Amino acid sequence: MDEKQLVKQVLSGSDSAIRLLISKYERLVVHMVARVVSDDMDSEELCQDVFIKVVDKLSTFHFDSKLSTWIATIAYRMAVNFAKKKKLVQVDLDEVAFKVGEDAEVTEEEDMKRFILKLLDQLPINYKTVLTLFYLDGFSYPEIMEVTGMPEGTVKNYIHRARLKLKKIVEEQARKEVALL
Structure with a gap:
């Protein structure tokens, strides 16, 4: 299934499409978040929050870039904001x-x-x-x-x-x- 079909199905509320979206981009999101947030529990929770936001904001995605880049952007920004709030120590x-x-x-x-x-x-x-x-x-x-x-x-x-x-x-x-x- 290509990105446009996947996005269309997720927007229509298909649970299987949401699961496919998560499985397809889970590694990317985990990687992006883990580079900024080292605590496993915080990282796992943040990854879940990223996918909630991705599904919630998917209607604003207009294919100006690859879907993976758009999702990585959300994951990166959420992780950086989380780190700033927590003032993570090196x-x-x-x-x-x-x-x-x-x-x-x-x-x-x-x-x-x-x-x-x-x-x-x-x-x-x-x-x-x-x-x-x-x-x-x-x-x-x-x-x-x-x-x-x-x-x-x-x-x-x-x-x-x-x-x-x-x-x-x-x-x-x-x-x-x-x-x-």
């Missing part, structure tokens, strides 16, 4: 607990992913968002501009600054680890 890398499991390769890979996400969590929300949209989600500059509402120059600037900040964080973390040896 996580200290020293608090990261690494698992020890039977399958060392899987555990190391999971640990590395968690470590990288914790590094990203130290960036300001706007930097973290544009960096993850560009590198992890593969969004283009125009798509990031649409999701965030930032001009292209700002998006490019934030990606550049985020890379520099991330490099500095990695260097500081490496110095800490060398000092422990």
